[in-house]
Amino acid sequence: MRRLSTGIPELDNLIAGGIPEGFLIALTGEPGTGKTILCMHFISQGLKEGSGCIYVTTEEDRDSIVNQAEQFNLGFEDGLKKGKLIVIDALTGSGDWSIDTLDVEKLVSKIIEAKKVLGYSHARLVIDSLSAFWLDKPAMARRYSYSIKRILSRWNLTILATSQYAITTADAFGFGVEHIADGIIRFRRIVRGGVLHRYLIVEKMRQTPHSLYMYEIAIVDGKGLTLIRPAAIRIEDTSIPKAVKDMVKRSREKVEQEVG
Ligand SMILES: Nc1ncnc2c1ncn2[C@@H]1O[C@H](COP(=O)(O)OP(=O)(O)OP(=O)(O)O)[C@@H](O)[C@H]1O
Numbered sequence: 001m002r003r004l005s006t007g008i009p010e011l012d013n014l015i016a017g018g019i020p021e022g023f024l025i026a027l028t029g030e031p032g033t034g035k036t037i038l039c040m041h042f043i044s045q046g047l048k049e050g051s052g053c054i055y056v057t058t059e060e061d062r063d064s065i066v067n068q069a070e071q072f073n074l075g076f077e078d079g080l081k082k083g084k085l086i087v088i089d090a091l092t093g094s095g096d097w098s099i100d101t102l103d104v105e106k107l108v109s110k111i112i113e114a115k116k117v118l119g120y121s122h123a124r125l126v127i128d129s130l131s132a133f134w135l136d137k138p139a140m141a142r143r144y145s146y147s148i149k150r151i152l153s154r155w156n157l158t159i160l161a162t163s164q165y166a167i168t169t170a171d172a173f174g175f176g177v178e179h180i181a182d183g184i185i186r187f188r189r190i191v192r193g194g195v196l197h198r199y200l201i202v203e204k205m206r207q208t209p210h211s212l213y214m215y216e217i218a219i220v221d222g223k224g225l226t227l228i229r230p231a232a233i234r235i236e237d238t239s240i241p242k243a244v245k246d247m248v249k250r251s252r253e254k255v256e257q258e259v260g
């Protein structure tokens with residue numbers, strides 16, 4: 001089995017060398033925890049290896065993604081210039097590579113169009129974020145993610161897809177991609193002693209003897225995301241009170257009943 005480097009060597013070490021080629025990996029977590037930056041490292045590594053790369057952005061426009069990546073010297077401008085990187089802007093819908101609505105069919109056909117331009121050899125794909133495509137219909141999350149995975153599985157791609165969590169409840173927006181994903185990397189945030197700490201843990205990675213430890217991470221200007229050390233942390237620090245969980249569960253059931 002070929003494994004692809006994530007672009008972060010310490011993270012590769014946690015997953016037996018890298019992500020198995022052809023996998024779809026979900027990156028989940030609260031805002032500002034590092035999901036987008038990990039996606040950028042994954043793309044940058046692909047560019048270094050000479051692979052074609054596709055980055056779909058729903059939360060930031062194309063310029064914002066390129067500028068952020070340049071702050072970490074991840075070679076996005078160069079990749080765009082050489083035609084090895086295609087950034088599909090699903091936020092503003094502007095430019096040659098864009099979609100004007102958050103529609104799953106449009107997303108898939110635009111990705112396939114980009115893949116054809118890049119050629120038939122293996123390519124890396126990021127969808128940041130995938131959960132944006134069902135924000136207004138969370139009950140569709142699982143069906144949409146399944147259909148995306150099924151169609152794209154024929155196109156010789158390895159995929160990272162981000163999924164957001166609500167900051168107040170740490171609840172996922174429509175559990176969908178987590179179930180169909182071949183792997184899950186979960187990001188977390190905690191303010192302790194007045195300081196923001198960020199962590200990641202590999203929650204699932206099929207066909208891989210992966211680490212079970214949560215790692216503290218750092219995001220460093222000019223460099224990007226790095227792993228610091230296994231976290232000295234108790235589960236109570238990251239979980240939410242039962243009363244809040246029950247409230248969230250009831251409201252999700254209500255939404256699912258309404259949406260059908
Ligand atoms: N140049 C930089 N130097 C250091 N830290 C930075 C730099 N640029 C961004 N960051 C940090 O990275 C954070 C953004 O991380 P990222 O975009 O990966 O979050 P995310 O998990 O994708 O969040 P969201 O769900 O909102 O998209 C910023 O809030 C900031 O703390």
Ligand SMILES: [Mg+2]
Nearest residue numbers: 035036059128
């Ligand atoms: Mg992001």
